[in-house]
Amino acid sequence: MHLAPLSPYFFPMKQNWPFLLLSVLVLILLVSLGNWQVLRKAEKAAYIAAIDARIAAAPVALPTAPDATADQFLSVRVSGTFTGPEVRVLVSTRDYGAGYRIIQAFEANGRRLLIDRGYVLSSAKDTPRPAGAASIEGNLHWPNERDKYTPENDVAGNTWYARDVPTLAQALGTEEVLLVAREEAPKPAQILPLPLDTSTIPNRHLEYIITWYGLAAVWVLMTAYFLKRRHAKAKL
Numbered sequence: 001m002h003l004a005p006l007s008p009y010f011f012p013m014k015q016n017w018p019f020l021l022l023s024v025l026v027l028i029l030l031v032s033l034g035n036w037q038v039l040r041k042a043e044k045a046a047y048i049a050a051i052d053a054r055i056a057a058a059p060v061a062l063p064t065a066p067d068a069t070a071d072q073f074l075s076v077r078v079s080g081t082f083t084g085p086e087v088r089v090l091v092s093t094r095d096y097g098a099g100y101r102i103i104q105a106f107e108a109n110g111r112r113l114l115i116d117r118g119y120v121l122s123s124a125k126d127t128p129r130p131a132g133a134a135s136i137e138g139n140l141h142w143p144n145e146r147d148k149y150t151p152e153n154d155v156a157g158n159t160w161y162a163r164d165v166p167t168l169a170q171a172l173g174t175e176e177v178l179l180v181a182r183e184e185a186p187k188p189a190q191i192l193p194l195p196l197d198t199s200t201i202p203n204r205h206l207e208y209i210i211t212w213y214g215l216a217a218v219w220v221l222m223t224a225y226f227l228k229r230r231h232a233k234a235k236l
Helices: 016-055 165-172 205-235
Strands: 075-093 097-108 111-121 132-140 178-185
Touching: 016 205, 075 111, 075 165, 097 165, 111 132, 111 165
Parallel strands: 111 178
Antiparallel strands: 075 097, 075 132, 097 111, 132 178
């Protein structure tokens, strides 16, 4: 291997070796972080693909004792009757702006569960919705939408700010089970289904890959520039 072009910068100047060692360690760290993000990107893509497949799977009967972990996103079909009042959860959509999710109790085979029927415009929040018998296809969901910035629900005004399943179940007297409707028959007027999908699951690992590998490339250039400048000064 021909090292002559490198020797003026590296070999005559022993004081460069501590800096070179540090530079190599930093470069290894940056490249390792980039490699880790490549793996994370593949893992996240596989995770999202698995959720997509589960959401789109053929619907099954409602489990006897749905589990918030094991049955998350499970595709389910139920038939029964809407009953009681509805809860309106404030939501905003890209195409229609602010409105409300309509959540209502549903009786099916002696059980009561929550149905997220979908979206209505703010102007239609007080429009009567048809009750009665219906068949629902959708996915089980236990969303985690409440944090320290979420306002408290205005129960008296029927404006809720999060789909907190235990709280909704207590308010409507149901099991702690939420089915997000994908299809409802007969189709209710003025309700737009908001079925589950993976669009809200972030996968920004490509950005991180570019960041870490980009920093590694910049570090190499900075190291080379520093050594060149030091060599030039040493010759003076």
